[in-house]
Amino acid sequence: MTRAIARRIASGAVVLWAAATAAYLALLAAPGDIVDSLIGDGADTPQVRAQIIAEWNLDRPAVVQYLDYLWRAAQGDLGRSYLLQRPVGEVIGDQLPPTLRLAVAAAAFGVVLALVLAVTTRRRWVRGVSSTAELIIVSTPPFLIGIVLLSVFSFRFGIFPVSGDQSWAALVLPAVTLGLPIAGVLAQVLRDGLDRALDEPFAVTARARGLTERAVLVRHALRHALIPAVTVLGWLTGVLLGGAVIIEQVFGRPGLGQVTLQAVGNGDMPVVLAVVVLAAAVFVVINTAADLAYLLIDPRLRRTTS
Amino acid sequence: MRHTRPAAVVLALTLLLTACSSGGQQPAAVGRPVSGGSLTWAVEIEPITFNPHQYAQAKARLLVWNTFEALLGHDSQGGLVPWLSTGHQVSADGMTYTFALRTDVTFTDGTKFDAAAVKANIDQFFVEGYNPAVLAVQLRNLDRVEVVDPATVAFHLRQPDVLLLDFLSSPQGAQVSPKSLKEAKNLKAGGPELAGTGPFILDRYTAGQEVHFTKNAAYNWAPANAGHSGAAYLDEITYRFLKESSVRVGALTSGQVQVIEGVPATDEPLITANPQLSLSLSRGLNSGSAYSYYFNTTHAPFDDIRVRRAFREAVDVDAVLTGVYRGSATRAWSVIGPTSPFYDKTLEKTYGGDAAEANKLLDEAGWTARDADGFRTKDGKRLTVRLVQSAPFVRDRRDVLAQAVQAQVKQSAGIDLNIAVVDQGTATQALADGQYEVFDNSRADTDAGAALNLLLHSGGAINRTGFTDPALDKLLEQGRAGTDQAQRQAVYQRVQKLAITDQALILPLYAPADQIAASRAVGGLGFEPTAGVPGSAYHLWVSK
Numbered sequence: 001m002t003r004a005i006a007r008r009i010a011s012g013a014v015v016l017w018a019a020a021t022a023a024y025l026a027l028l029a030a031p032g033d034i035v036d037s038l039i040g041d042g043a044d045t046p047q048v049r050a051q052i053i054a055e056w057n058l059d060r061p062a063v064v065q066y067l068d069y070l071w072r073a074a075q076g077d078l079g080r081s082y083l084l085q086r087p088v089g090e091v092i093g094d095q096l097p098p099t100l101r102l103a104v105a106a107a108a109f110g111v112v113l114a115l116v117l118a119v120t121t122r123r124r125w126v127r128g129v130s131s132t133a134e135l136i137i138v139s140t141p142p143f144l145i146g147i148v149l150l151s152v153f154s155f156r157f158g159i160f161p162v163s164g165d166q167s168w169a170a171l172v173l174p175a176v177t178l179g180l181p182i183a184g185v186l187a188q189v190l191r192d193g194l195d196r197a198l199d200e201p202f203a204v205t206a207r208a209r210g211l212t213e214r215a216v217l218v219r220h221a222l223r224h225a226l227i228p229a230v231t232v233l234g235w236l237t238g239v240l241l242g243g244a245v246i247i248e249q250v251f252g253r254p255g256l257g258q259v260t261l262q263a264v265g266n267g268d269m270p271v272v273l274a275v276v277v278l279a280a281a282v283f284v285v286i287n288t289a290a291d292l293a294y295l296l297i298d299p300r301l302r303r304t305t306s
Numbered sequence: 307m308r309h310t311r312p313a314a315v316v317l318a319l320t321l322l323l324t325a326c327s328s329g330g331q332q333p334a335a336v337g338r339p340v341s342g343g344s345l346t347w348a349v350e351i352e353p354i355t356f357n358p359h360q361y362a363q364a365k366a367r368l369l370v371w372n373t374f375e376a377l378l379g380h381d382s383q384g385g386l387v388p389w390l391s392t393g394h395q396v397s398a399d400g401m402t403y404t405f406a407l408r409t410d411v412t413f414t415d416g417t418k419f420d421a422a423a424v425k426a427n428i429d430q431f432f433v434e435g436y437n438p439a440v441l442a443v444q445l446r447n448l449d450r451v452e453v454v455d456p457a458t459v460a461f462h463l464r465q466p467d468v469l470l471l472d473f474l475s476s477p478q479g480a481q482v483s484p485k486s487l488k489e490a491k492n493l494k495a496g497g498p499e500l501a502g503t504g505p506f507i508l509d510r511y512t513a514g515q516e517v518h519f520t521k522n523a524a525y526n527w528a529p530a531n532a533g534h535s536g537a538a539y540l541d542e543i544t545y546r547f548l549k550e551s552s553v554r555v556g557a558l559t560s561g562q563v564q565v566i567e568g569v570p571a572t573d574e575p576l577i578t579a580n581p582q583l584s585l586s587l588s589r590g591l592n593s594g595s596a597y598s599y600y601f602n603t604t605h606a607p608f609d610d611i612r613v614r615r616a617f618r619e620a621v622d623v624d625a626v627l628t629g630v631y632r633g634s635a636t637r638a639w640s641v642i643g644p645t646s647p648f649y650d651k652t653l654e655k656t657y658g659g660d661a662a663e664a665n666k667l668l669d670e671a672g673w674t675a676r677d678a679d680g681f682r683t684k685d686g687k688r689l690t691v692r693l694v695q696s697a698p699f700v701r702d703r704r705d706v707l708a709q710a711v712q713a714q715v716k717q718s719a720g721i722d723l724n725i726a727v728v729d730q731g732t733a734t735q736a737l738a739d740g741q742y743e744v745f746d747n748s749r750a751d752t753d754a755g756a757a758l759n760l761l762l763h764s765g766g767a768i769n770r771t772g773f774t775d776p777a778l779d780k781l782l783e784q785g786r787a788g789t790d791q792a793q794r795q796a797v798y799q800r801v802q803k804l805a806i807t808d809q810a811l812i813l814p815l816y817a818p819a820d821q822i823a824a825s826r827a828v829g830g831l832g833f834e835p836t837a838g839v840p841g842s843a844y845h846l847w848v849s850k
Contacts, residue, residue, distance in 0.1 A: 034735035039439075044767050048438040055435035083354055085494035094513055148553060155556035162557045164515045164546065252348075252548040254514030262354075265698050267731055 011283040019280035019305060020073070020273055024066055034058060037267035038082055056082060069273070079270035083262065088270045091259060092278065098165040099255035102247065103240040110182030110236075117183065118190035118225070119217060127191065138184035143245050146177040146250040149230050151272035165253050174251045180244045186229055193225025200224070226297050233290045235282055308681070313605035332786035339534070339829055343828070343848040344542040348554045352547040356496030356508060356517070358480035359437055364592065364750035364839055368567075369545060371834070371842035372519050374480035374502035376469060377405055377424070379529045380752060384647040385791075386471055386595075389529045390419065390481060390503065396789050400466030405474075407457050411527050413483035415501035425451045426484035428461075436494070437478070443760070443767065444473040454784075460726050466787040468794070472753035479596055501791065503527070505538040505844045516546045519843065521677050531835070532844065539830070539847035558585065564828050564848070569821040570703065571634040577823045585823055587598035589634070590833030591645045592818045595757040596638030597704070597748035599693070599711075599813040604772035607689060608743055612671040614810040617691070618657055619664035620719035621836070626710045630703060632801060635717035638814035645817070645838055646754040647791070648798035653806055658813075661718035668719060682720040690722040691743035702818065704746065729814040737770065748818050752837050755785045755798065762805055771811045778804055 035052050053059050060068075074077065078088035121130040137145070153173060154162045161170045197203060198221050206216045245257035256275060263271035295302050326743065353366035361367070365639040379389040388394075394405045411419035428451045431441050447467035452460040461470060473479045483501035490499045497511050505528070506519035520542045528535045546563060548554045551658070553567040555573045559580070569577065577585045594850045601608040601617070608614050627635045636644065668674075673682040673689050676703045682689040693708055709726045715721040723744070725793065736742050749757040760766045763782045766772035779800065805811045820839050824831055830845035 030729070031735045032733040036738075037730050039734070045442045047442045048767075051435050051438035051441075085355065085360075086492045090492075091513075098514070104614065147550075150553060150556060153559040154562070158560055158562075162548070162553060162560070162562050165512070238452065248514065249549050250553060252515060252546060254512055258352075258514045258550070 004229035008288060012281075012288075015284050016277055016280050017070075020070070020277050021066075023273055023276040024069070024269075027267065027272060028062055030267065034082065034267050034269060052146070057187050069270075073273075073277070078274045081263070081268055081271045083266045083268040083271070088274045090258070091271060091275050094175050095254055095256045095259050096278075098253060099248075101171060101245060102174055102178065102253065105171055105180035106240060106243075107182065107236060109175050109179035110186060113123065113179065113183035114186030114229075115222075117187040118194060120221065121191075122194075122217070131188070131191070134184035134187050137180050139182075140179060141246075142177055143250060144244050145174070145180060146247060148240060149173050149177055150250070162251065165255075170251075170253075174247045176254060177250075178240065181243070182239060184234065185235075189229050189232060190222075190225050191205055193228050194221050197221035223297055227294065230290050230293050233293075234283060234287050237279075237286050240280075241279055250304065308805055329459070337829070337849060339539050339847040340850060341537075341539045341847070342541055343539075343850070344544070345565065345568070345843070345846060345848055346544045346546060347542055347565040347843075348546045348548040348557055348563040349566075350547075350549060350551070350554070352514065352549075353517075356511065357493060357494055357500060358477045358482065358496070358502075359427075359440070360494055360496070361477035361480075365568075367834070367837065368840045368842055369517065370480060371504060372506040372543075372844070373504045373825045374477070374482065374499075374689070375504050375506045376475050376477075376480045377407075378475035379531070380475060380680075380834070381531055382835040384645075384752075384796045384836050386475055387529055389475075390527070394471075400468075400787060400789055401463050403461040403463070403470055404454070405459050405461075405750065407459060408527055409457050411503050412524065413481075413485070413501045413503050414507050414522055414524075415485055416484050416485045417485045417501070419481065419503055420456040421453040422456070423481060423484050424459045425453050426487055427479075427481055430482075430487050432535075440473075440478050444476075444478065444756075451811050457518050466789075467725070468789050469753060469756050469759075470787055472751070472756055475752065505842070506543065513548065515576065516544050518542065519542045522711050526631040528844065531754040540843060543846070557823070558823055561825070565822060565831065565846075567820060567822050569823050571631045574634060576819075586831075587821060587823045588831065588833075589819050589821050590703075590821060590838040591636060592643060592748075592750050592838040593645060593752045593836050594643055594750040594754060594818075595641050595748055595761065596643050596817050597702070597746065598638065598641055598815055600745040600747065600761070600771045601811055602740070602743045602745065602770060602772055603811065604740060605743075607671075607673070607685070607691065610671050611810055612667045613673070615657075616664040616667035616671070617721060618714060618810060618813050619660045619667065620721055621711055621714040621813065622659040622661075622714060622718075623813075623815060624659070626707065626714060630686060630707045631816070634819075635816040636819065638817045640806055640814055641758070641812050642754040642798065642802060643817045643838075645836070648754050648795055648802075650799045650802040653802060657810075664719040668721075673720075676720060677723075680720055681716070681722045689720065690724055690725045690738075692726065692741065693746060694733050694736040694742045695725065695727045695728050695746060696730045698730050700727060708746070710787065726730045737754065740772075742770075750818070750837070755782075755794065758782060758798070758801060759786060762801065762811075764786055772802040773811050775804070775809075 033083055035049055035058060038052050039048060081088055084091055117130055121127040150162060150173060155161045160173050164170050203216055203221060206220050244255055245261050246258040248255040259271060260275045309483050351363055351365035353363060353369060355549050358370045361370060377389060377391045378386045378744050381387050390411060391405045391407050394403055396403055407421060410429060411493060428435055431445055447463045447465050449462045449464045452462060454460050482502060486500045498508055505522050505525045506521050508517060510518040521540060523536050523537050525537045548557060551570050551573055555576050557563045558566045559576065572589060601614045603609050623637055627637055640650055642649045667680055673684045675683045677683050677688055695705060705727050712723040712725060715723050751757045759782055760768045762778060763769060764779050779799050781801050785794050788794045810847050822831055822840050829847045829849060832841050832845060833839060834841045
């Protein structure tokens with residue numbers, strides 16, 4: 001057991017290192033250098049360049065900068081943001097909680113809605129309607145969903161505030177906007193899973209024991225249908241982080257999405273690297289959780305792994 | 307009745323005239339100002355820094371003056387007025403500027419404002435890496451600052467430079483408490499830990515969401531032209547960062563915020579065509595240089611003045627602006643914005659929009675053949691010019707404007723304008739390598755001379771035309787050194803004539819403007835004199 005955990009942690013560390021390195025190389029390969037980005041459309045003179053290079057130690061070879069970065073990151077020092085002039089740990093620390101709140105609320109809303117949709121829309125015509133609606137939601141840009149929701153529920157009826165992270169009411173519209181596409185995809189996956197499970201012999205057995213169709217569905221088939229749904233958890237992380245960039249912009253919410261967008265646009269290397277490493281860490285954690293969830297959902301797997 | 311009618315006409319005329327002369331400074335007169343209350347204002351841009359010395363975004367200017375003040379302010383004619391100073395003198399050789407300071411001013415952290423504080427602020431720029439751009443441009447000719455006595459400070463220059471005064475009236479020249487300069491943990495980022503002398507105190511900043519100010523109750527040193535004195539009317543004001551214009555407009559129309567800035571032309575009807583919403587809209591033209599296309603003269607085809615002229619004649623600027631901005635944009639005729647005292651009005655209607663002339667000039671320049679797509683060619687090479695726009699700096703739908711120009715020059719003269727909207731790194735690279743023929747830019751300097759030095763001087767940091775002319779350099783240097791306003795005006799007229807008429811280096815397009823839309827319950831809205839950007843919250847009040 002401890003060996004399994006150690007292996008997990010080691011592979012997690014490798015993923016983090018690989019993610020940081022890939023992001024470093026990508027930023028290095030991007031056109032223009034950091035000095036250009038820092039100058040922006042301001043005055044570009046040799047003195048200005050020299051001072052910026054001196055301030056950020058940019059005159060060292062890329063390999064040295066990279067190793068130095070890794071060494072300091074390993075000690076928990078993520079450096080300072082070129083653009084915001086603050087420690088990266090502070091920037092990320094400030095912006096992480098609102099994004100977490102948004103992501104958790106959106107994920108919870110999406111999962112619950114998907115479960116409800118998959119279980120309640122078994123009738124042929126209802127599922128047709130629901131399935132079409134899900135497809136439309138999944139193919140609509142979140143930006144548009146957000147603007148439409150805002151126009152109706154905030155600008156027209158004034159039920160929810162437009163912006164910020166002050167209250168739970170302000171979280172509703174962003175979470176719904178981000179959660180809807182998740183519900184759309186998950187509901188489709190769950191429905192497929194249910195269809196397959198209900199065709200299996202155990203469903204016939206359960207029905208033969210006199211269980212109602214609803215009990216077969218919720219108690220037996222759903223458990224089977226959850227396995228493919230858990231598999232898309234990793235994808236979910238990506239959707240939540242990527243979606244946050246747009247949702248935060250539309251709703252004027254604080255959060256990592258905005259910070260990331262600004263950092264990428266301005267070549268703010270320390271912030272971009274920290275966000276990438278953080279995203280990779282979340283990814284590792286979620287995937288570990290998913291692996292554990294398989295064991296929880298499917299007792300057969302417990303036997304084979306031991 | 308007989309008497310009231312002419313009176314009413316006179317009143318209406320007066321209102322009209324004052325509205326014109328003040329550039330629509332008071333859009334929503336709602337009685338007499340009242341003290342107290344709070345206000346939420348949705349702004350377009352979140353500042354990357356709250357340290358005024360690091361200021362680089364014109365859209366952040368309205369926030370700077372809430373907390374900080376400078377030695378000099380502006381009047382509405384582009385002149386300078388005392389602010390934290392009571393007057394200044396220039397030595398006969400133009401090498402020493404001596405300021406008498408106010409003695410009744412205190413920073414909000416309790417530190418006294420005096421000559422030593424001014425010196426500490428300027429000395430901070432000489433700290434390596436603090437703001438090299440200001441050191442290299444605005445403070446280029448500054449030798450040292452001398453504390454003559456607590457109420458007198460002298461700036462000693464290496465050579466005459468009147469732009470020092472512009473610096474001392476700019477956000478970068480704003481006065482920060484010397485205690486903050488010494489103790490702030492994140493000095494360059496600014497925020498609540500930097501104390502100023504302004505009418506408000508920045509007490510809360512939530513990145514990505516909002517910045518909050520409370521009234522500085524002790525404030526009692528407003529400049530003479532502020533219109534009122536003592537503390538600000540509002541108890542507190544919140545600026546919320548809403549980057550999407552449709553969201554800002556929706557937040558205003560639904561009453562969730564009371565003021566917004568940055569109203570695109572397409573959204574204006576939502577505000578003006580809805581009388582029951584009680585909203586007002588006003589526009590202020592920015593100072594500095596007009597948004598213009600600069601022709602790269604270092605290589606073909608714009609090394610040939612006939613092609614530069616032809617490009618200008620090929621564009622019907624009025625039609626393009628109407629198409630893109632629905633009549634809400636002000637056409638520019640010179641590189642200098644029309645509100646600047648240096649603006650040369652005689653340039654108006656002297657060029658542009660003559661397709662026949664454009665074609666004649668291109669024929670003369672040898673671009674006579676046409677290829678299958680209808681573009682002109684010479685020696686088998688298409689007449690292609692490239693405009694590279696850096697995405698983070700594209701605003702006011704300048705990408706759409708470029709497409710409209712593209713369509714015009716193709717149709718009227720067979721010129722192929724190639725537009726690329728790219729990331730900042732790619733854009734800088736293209737500029738550094740000379741891989742462009744058209745460069746677009748506008749600058750918001752309050753003294754247009756500062757913009758011209760950067761754009762037109764052969765050693766200018768953003769001289770993208772690559773045009774060098776000792777005579778032009780000499781004129782720009784005279785403009786920088788001269789302290790006599792009339793003389794500077796004459797110099798800059800010659801500069802404009804040389805750049806616009808004689809050399810056709812530039813195609814001016816429009817004068818950048820800011821828009822404010824607000825609930826009619828808000829009074830005191832207006833634009834900062836000269837700069838033309840939304841003013842600080844000092845004048846704002848809310849009717850009860």
